[in-house]
Amino acid sequence: MCGIVGYIGARNSQEVLLDGLSKLEYRGYDSAGIAVFTNEGLQIRKAQGRLANLATRLEDEPLAGGVGIGHTRWATHGKPSDENSHPHTDATMKFSVVHNGIIENYMELKEELMAQGVPFISETDTEVISHLIAREYDGDIVKAVQRAITYIRGAFALGVLTEYEPDRLVAVRCASPLVIGIGEGENFIGSDIPAILQYTRRVYILNDNEMAVLTKEAVELMTIEGNSISREMIVVDWDAMTAEKGGYDHFMLKEIHEQPKAYRDTMRGRLQEGLSGVKLTELKVLTNERLREIRNVHIVACGTAYHAGLVGRTLIEQAIRIPVETDVASEYRYRNPIITPETLVIVVSQSGETADTLAALREAKRCGAAVLAITNVVGSSVAREADDTIVTWAGPEIAVASTKAYTSQLIAFMLLSLYWAEQTGRMGAAELRHQLAAMEALPEQVESILTQADELKRVAEEMAAHDNLFFIGRGVDYAVAMEGSLKLKEISYIHSEAYAAGELKHGTLALIEEGIPVIALVTQSSLVEKMISNIKEVKARGGVVYAVTDKAHAELVSKAVDGTFVLPTTLAHLSPALSVIPLQLISYYASLARGNDVDKPRNLAKSVTVE
């Protein structure tokens, strides 16, 4: 996600920037850096790791000056390192840029600039922006920025300074958030309101494709084409804690609501124009040739990531028609799995540091398998040790109960399976376009589900009164049922079990008695009749069934159950990306109803780095 901050005024900007970055550190802490106009010109300090490292560096080598920009990084392009830290500069060091987002066409721009003799020092996508601005500069920084951004595609919020015009700070927003803070004789920019809240409560929220030019005394707002705009100033009345959570009561709720963005970001730059295919340029070892050699796949992960792997199994088996097994990482090594050089082992870990997953990865490599990582953290241990990595661009996840990281893992599996099918000639252009169009529609469909949170709150409050609860489903619905059950257990502490609906009668049905709540997932056309039979079995024993189904099946299903939540319709194998959302919200509200600490459930930790 990265956080950016900027200041122009009479204070010592170093302090304002450090303070702002401390509020933004939740957005990433791979590295941090600031650029400040000093008596010796534009000076930069950077430090890898947490903000405290930068603060220590600045104690030894402070920067004095009233104009500056700062950045806290969550790497997307290029590992966490000093060179890849922001602010980035051009070759003359006269221009400085902080960036939040992804430049999709940076490779071609980099090649073009290098052919023009421009030297690059980092692996980031961001660096092209500073070189482009320098190239376009002819005495007016605003015009140079406007011209430079016509060359770039992707998502970006920028803060830009140039030594040639030390009394101006330029800010741009194109699909990454940015706010402008208005002070007395001073002005601010920030990725979000908490970054500047200590100094001002008066803000302008920039919309996409808008920019701002800040001086000490004034802020000018305009479109990126340079047309002047007027905007109502907002006076923020949040307290600082609420502001950090973006106005939500908990990080988990904020992260649930960030899922449409996480889906879009994870797909960003990976769908070919006209939906003609999938681009996974990050796959270097897994060439088409290597993919053709693969005879079987092992997906290995823990907890929620394991549940994403269960969906991944279906996606790959359907698209490629080779056997896929999904294993819990802590079991994998000890069952002496049959791993050959023709096996692809896919390890999935939000943090990329999960000890059991890392151990499984090493075992797979020892046996000569190709190893692909799916992780949310660039430069993490699994990303470094795997042959190739697909990074999910969900942004840092703070709540212990994973939501947006899980669903972004689903998106990564969808992209991988379609890419693989396309590269090995298993899927024709028309089918591919059909599937990609359905994927592209998912973020908006999630948005429509999120508007119905009140209904789920009501259901959750009823369920919170019970001590036992069951989830049932078939096919990918069963995999989602397992995730729904885990989420509920993690944060509400209600005992729940997920069952393959056809398996209930082989034992668990004995636990169904009058009033026991059962959540049934029913989204698969080919299984809907079987599911209704299983629901009837539960109802006959007194169970109270709440169904999560989709528009196509709602009429039929609603007749068999006590309550129904209706999802928008998507392709059968994409449905987990929608059906899990109401389950996340039910868990959240059940936890709230029970008075639990939603973001920090008892006995658990965010990243499990022990076996």
Ligand code: HGA
């Ligand atoms: N792509 C840039 C900025 C990262 C970012 O915004 N993350 O959310 C980088 O990798 O440095």
